[in-house]
Amino acid sequence: PRLPVRDFPMSACQSSLCLPVRYFSHVCLSDIFPMSAGQRFSHICLVWVSTDHDDIERVAKSWGAKVHRRSKEVSRDCSTSLETIQEFLKENPEVSVVCNIQATSPCLHPSHLQEALKKITEEGYDSVFSVVRRYQFRWTEVKKGCKECTQPQNLNPAKRPRRQDWNGELYENGSFYFATRDLVMIKGCLQGGKVTYFEMEPQHSVDIDVDIDWPVAEQRVLRFGYFGRGVTLMFCKVSGCLTNGKVFLSVCGEDMVSLHTRDTTGLRMLQKDGVEVVLLVSKDDLLTKSLSKKLEKVTGCEVFQVGEDPLKDVETKFKNLEWKDVAYIGNDAADVSCLSLAGLSAVPADAPACAAQVAKYTCKNVGGSGAVREFAEHVMQQKEQAKAQMKQDRIDRNNF
Numbered sequence: 001p002r003l004p005v006r007d008f009p010m011s012a013c014q015s016s017l018c019l020p021v022r023y024f025s026h027v028c029l030s031d032i033f034p035m036s037a038g039q040r041f042s043h044i045c046l047v048w049v050s051t052d053h054d055d056i057e058r059v060a061k062s063w064g065a066k067v068h069r070r071s072k073e074v075s076r077d078c079s080t081s082l083e084t085i086q087e088f089l090k091e092n093p094e095v096s097v098v099c100n101i102q103a104t105s106p107c108l109h110p111s112h113l114q115e116a117l118k119k120i121t122e123e124g125y126d127s128v129f130s131v132v133r134r135y136q137f138r139w140t141e142v143k144k145g146c147k148e149c150t151q152p153q154n155l156n157p158a159k160r161p162r163r164q165d166w167n168g169e170l171y172e173n174g175s176f177y178f179a180t181r182d183l184v185m186i187k188g189c190l191q192g193g194k195v196t197y198f199e200m201e202p203q204h205s206v207d208i209d210v211d212i213d214w215p216v217a218e219q220r221v222l223r224f225g226y227f228g229r230g231v232t233l234m235f236c237k238v239s240g241c242l243t244n245g246k247v248f249l250s251v252c253g254e255d256m257v258s259l260h261t262r263d264t265t266g267l268r269m270l271q272k273d274g275v276e277v278v279l280l281v282s283k284d285d286l287l288t289k290s291l292s293k294k295l296e297k298v299t300g301c302e303v304f305q306v307g308e309d310p311l312k313d314v315e316t317k318f319k320n321l322e323w324k325d326v327a328y329i330g331n332d333a334a335d336v337s338c339l340s341l342a343g344l345s346a347v348p349a350d351a352p353a354c355a356a357q358v359a360k361y362t363c364k365n366v367g368g369s370g371a372v373r374e375f376a377e378h379v380m381q382q383k384e385q386a387k388a389q390m391k392q393d394r395i396d397r398n399n400f
Helices: 035-039 054-062 081-091 110-121 181-185 213-224 238-242 261-272 289-299 310-317 333-341 371-399
Strands: 006-011 046-051 066-069 097-102 127-134 169-180 195-200 233-237 276-282 302-306 326-329 344-347
Touching: 046 054, 046 081, 054 066, 066 081, 081 097, 081 181, 097 110, 097 181, 110 127, 110 169, 110 195, 169 181, 169 195, 233 238, 233 371, 238 276, 238 371, 261 276, 261 289, 261 371, 276 289, 276 310, 289 302, 302 310, 310 333, 326 333, 326 371, 333 344, 344 371
Parallel strands: 006 046, 006 097, 046 066, 127 195, 233 276, 233 326, 276 302, 326 344
Antiparallel strands: 097 169, 127 169
């Protein structure tokens, strides 16, 4: 049997001829997209980010990944992923199965990795790579000035098939490559030995290679990306998220804050959908006890006070907390730990960089002006996708 030691190095180089500081940009706001998928996959030991860039290393560590600092020899424009993986395996001799995840594949899900790995650990394959089915007709290239005519390569024009009558062809999409240690180190390749593929659905097969790919990727991630599933509890910071952070002091001594009706509606939507919502107030907030009670009455949510370390206070009160089932919206440096751990996390558009870098989603609205409603809709959308996937899984199991 193969040793159950398997690490996932993710390629994230400093620069590219196509994209400066490649793979490092905010798309719906997850800095390095597949990291969440890798971390939610229970069969792996570690997720590594292979990079020569200081900012990428910082972001990777903030997500809880380990960093393989690639050498100059494998960080050139002409360097290959294979060279980097070989360097990684030399420094980590205990790894027997390696998966190279491309950081420009934003719609990768844990289930994709799980099913592909089974082909190695249970079916005895030496390498597995991801493909997507395309329905494209290929023709031979004719150089400029040449008098030859182009010729069809995969069709007969006289009997041109309809799409529904043609199975299409399989193309590598570059999302991931599994390989055994021996294949990489002894044979010097990622695809070889007993080899097979894992077919991904077209909606999950989007790649970022040039600048114009970013807006397409953002829309695809919002609809088909992986952010977590099964949210049952949401923590929402009051100051800076539910409110704009302002407290109004009246001459008669009464304190007042303003709430956006969109945000309170968003909270009620979550509650109606079975999500428990807890509002977090800091001990440094200028909210009086009477205002906190008023908030509880207006929103129907529990108001809980936290100190300098919200993570410690939250885990003390809520025992056996499963962070993968938690949504968290915060807006400050103190929220970084919770934002990193939560299955779904977000910050308002005006949040500081330290919080935005670790959040899995950045709202287009600022705090107190619809950010909570926006995140609530995102949480519900992800829950619906999770339910649909579970339903599809049941259908597949019944049919096969």
